[in-house]
Amino acid sequence: MMGKQTGNATARTEVRATGGGSGSFDETTDSQEALRDRGDAAWITGAAPTDPWLTLLPGGYGAGSAGNIVGNRVDAAVSTRATQTSVDTIGTNVGTINTNVSTLLTRITSTLFSGITSLGQWLGIMMGKQSGNATARTEVRATGAGSGSYDEATDSQEALRDRGDLAWVASGDPWSTALPGAYGAGSAGNILGNRLDVAVSSRLASASYVAPDNAGIAAILAKTNTIPASPASVSDIPTANQNADALLKRDWTALTGEPAYSMLNAARMLRNVWNSSGSVLTVMKENGVTTAWTRTLTTDPTAQPITGAS
Numbered sequence: 001m002m003g004k005q006t007g008n009a010t011a012r013t014e015v016r017a018t019g020g021g022s023g024s025f026d027e028t029t030d031s032q033e034a035l036r037d038r039g040d041a042a043w044i045t046g047a048a049p050t051d052p053w054l055t056l057l058p059g060g061y062g063a064g065s066a067g068n069i070v071g072n073r074v075d076a077a078v079s080t081r082a083t084q085t086s087v088d089t090i091g092t093n094v095g096t097i098n099t100n101v102s103t104l105l106t107r108i109t110s111t112l113f114s115g116i117t118s119l120g121q122w123l124g125i126m127m128g129k130q131s132g133n134a135t136a137r138t139e140v141r142a143t144g145a146g147s148g149s150y151d152e153a154t155d156s157q158e159a160l161r162d163r164g165d166l167a168w169v170a171s172g173d174p175w176s177t178a179l180p181g182a183y184g185a186g187s188a189g190n191i192l193g194n195r196l197d198v199a200v201s202s203r204l205a206s207a208s209y210v211a212p213d214n215a216g217i218a219a220i221l222a223k224t225n226t227i228p229a230s231p232a233s234v235s236d237i238p239t240a241n242q243n244a245d246a247l248l249k250r251d252w253t254a255l256t257g258e259p260a261y262s263m264l265n266a267a268r269m270l271r272n273v274w275n276s277s278g279s280v281l282t283v284m285k286e287n288g289v290t291t292a293w294t295r296t297l298t299t300d301p302t303a304q305p306i307t308g309a310s
Contacts, residue, residue, distance in 0.1 A: 018124025020131030129159040
């Protein structure tokens with residue numbers, strides 16, 4: 001059960017014969033020492049067993065890993081360090097150990113193996129996956145609260161070994177899995193398969209990124225914010241005739257602040273009150289009192305008077 005050296009043939013035969021017999025337990029592969037020697041690589045990656053003591057440390061092991069810590073920090077022989085020189089408490093400790101051993105012996109009662117009909121059969125179904133002794137199996141399942149489901153065909157040490165590395169780690173190589181496959185929405189497989197749909201290098205590199213003109217954008221935003229929520233439609237824009245009609249029908253009395261040389265002042269001579277006094281022509285505003293503009297007249301006594309137009 002414990003060592004992987006070639007075992008006693010009689011003991012091996014007896015282990016295989018427990019329960020229903022026809023077991024295949026082999027100490028070179030199924031013993032506790034053999035299982036230990038499979039090593040981490042066999043349990044995790046499926047690689048063939050290797051001798052861990054041949055590994056160069058720290059090697060390529062990353063910071064924080066056991067290989068890195070041992071390789072870098074166990075950097076001198078223990079014998080070069082300080083030794084424990086005080087042995088004053090050894091006698092006391094030995095006495096305490098003796099007392100504890102005596103206490104332990106008093107606690108090993110006659111009921112220690114209660115519930116075990118055959119220790120050999122128990123060991124058989126614990127170690128080998130052959131059909132075990134029904135009584136031993138029932139007794140194992142009845143321990144504790146009872147109603148256990150232990151089955152040596154799947155739960156024994158040999159059966160656990162036979163599950164193999166793939167059973168411990170995964171059902172296969174995860175990198176060979178087609179994505180998104182049948183993975184449901186929101187799952188890692190679905191997200192990777194659907195969203196990582198182009199090479200990262202096909203997108204803009206950070207070195208080529210040009211920051212936007214945020215100040216310019218803010219200025220444009222300030223101007224667009226002045227646009228009414230419901231601006232006029234094309235049908236609301238006045239036609240040329242509508243603009244002309246509005247100009248010709250504009251009430252001059254509502255106008256103020258016009259320049260001296262404006263169409264309004266030019267037209268006032270045609271419509272508003274005006275008079276001449278001596279050599280000065282005066283054109284009034286619409287109220288007939290306020291002067292709109294004046295001009296100096298040049299007179300000719302010999303000129304023919306104008307009496308009308310036809």
